[in-house]
Amino acid sequence: MEGGYPGVGMAQHEVSVRGVPEWIGPERLLDARGWAARVEGETTVYEGARASTEAADVQARLRGLVLDGVFVSVDVRPALSRARVREARLVDARRRRVTTPGFDRAGCRVDDEGRWSLTPAAIALRIGEQARGRPVLDLGCGAGGNSIGFARAGSTVVAVERDAARLLSAQHNARVYGVEDKICFEHGDATAWLSKAQGQLVFVDPPWGKGARSSPQRLDDLPLLLRLHGERGPPGELWAKVPASFDTRTVAPCEREAIFGEAEGDRRFVKFALLRWGAP
Numbered sequence: 001m002e003g004g005y006p007g008v009g010m011a012q013h014e015v016s017v018r019g020v021p022e023w024i025g026p027e028r029l030l031d032a033r034g035w036a037a038r039v040e041g042e043t044t045v046y047e048g049a050r051a052s053t054e055a056a057d058v059q060a061r062l063r064g065l066v067l068d069g070v071f072v073s074v075d076v077r078p079a080l081s082r083a084r085v086r087e088a089r090l091v092d093a094r095r096r097r098v099t100t101p102g103f104d105r106a107g108c109r110v111d112d113e114g115r116w117s118l119t120p121a122a123i124a125l126r127i128g129e130q131a132r133g134r135p136v137l138d139l140g141c142g143a144g145g146n147s148i149g150f151a152r153a154g155s156t157v158v159a160v161e162r163d164a165a166r167l168l169s170a171q172h173n174a175r176v177y178g179v180e181d182k183i184c185f186e187h188g189d190a191t192a193w194l195s196k197a198q199g200q201l202v203f204v205d206p207p208w209g210k211g212a213r214s215s216p217q218r219l220d221d222l223p224l225l226l227r228l229h230g231e232r233g234p235p236g237e238l239w240a241k242v243p244a245s246f247d248t249r250t251v252a253p254c255e256r257e258a259i260f261g262e263a264e265g266d267r268r269f270v271k272f273a274l275l276r277w278g279a280p
């Protein structure tokens with residue numbers, strides 16, 4: 001009987017999860033306790049016994065997720081009741097309302113598209129710190145999330161954006177964070193700027209388009225990245241923010257990092273992946 005007596009959710013289920021690549025950080029997604037890893041062909045399978053509430057949580061969060069071009073599968077035996085699955089989905093949806101804030105200072109301006117694609121300030125700062133003060137060319141800077149993160153961490157930045165209104169927002173937001181004098185804002189096409197890069201670290205956060213989180217994405221799906229990456233890989237140092245669903249087999253070999261959120265609702269959720277080519 002699911003749920004068991006006397007404790008609700010105490011029944012044990014054998015759970016196996018396939019399709020979570022090592023570099024994504026399975027310990028964070030799965031919560032490392034009590035999982036056994038088994039290699040099966042090119043995949044690692046994670047297996048463990050879980051009480052029904054925990055099994056339902058894993059299923060609700062991970063089943064059908066796309067990571068690195070592969071659909072994650074979650075098998076639970078015996079199967080969970082519909083009620084348990086529904087409840088876990090509700091709990092997860094409620095939890096997800098509390099996510100890492102976009103801009104964390106009052107007075108910032110973001111339009112709808114800018115808000116949707118904004119890198120949260122705390123995460124942008126973390127990424128900025130990895131640049132260790134080197135000059136950055138941010139191609140497609142949007143409302144300025146990443147440019148501001150790099151500047152706050154000590155880099156000078158050239159921020160290029162084709163949408164004039166969004167560029168003005170980025171400039172305004174840089175003032176809110178007190179880094180406007182560290183960022184040179186340029187209205188124009190990113191690809192024209194690539195040839196002007198002079199030893200800077202090039203950062204790109206290309207528009208992802210619809211369905212990027214729920215279906216595998218390839219290099220062809222991100223035209224701006226495709227232009228910067230070229231056929232054989234970028235000529236210089238390039239960092240790209242791509243959806244977790246992005247199939248890294250479609251690009252030249254690179255360093256890969258899964259970026260998780262910091263709040264209750266996204267700390268076990270891969271918000272995006274950061275790919276790096278040509279890092280010194």
Ligand SMILES: C[S@@+](CC[C@H](N)C(=O)[O-])C[C@H]1O[C@@H](n2cnc3c(N)ncnc32)[C@H](O)[C@@H]1O
Pocket residue numbers: 114117118119120139140141142143144145146147160161162163166188189190191205206207208224
């Ligand atoms: C995902 S958003 C960037 C978000 C930004 N990293 C942030 O955290 O606020 C991508 C931006 O690239 C811009 N963009 C797309 N293609 C471009 C191009 N060829 N030249 C310049 N900007 C471009 C879009 O207008 C959009 O604002």
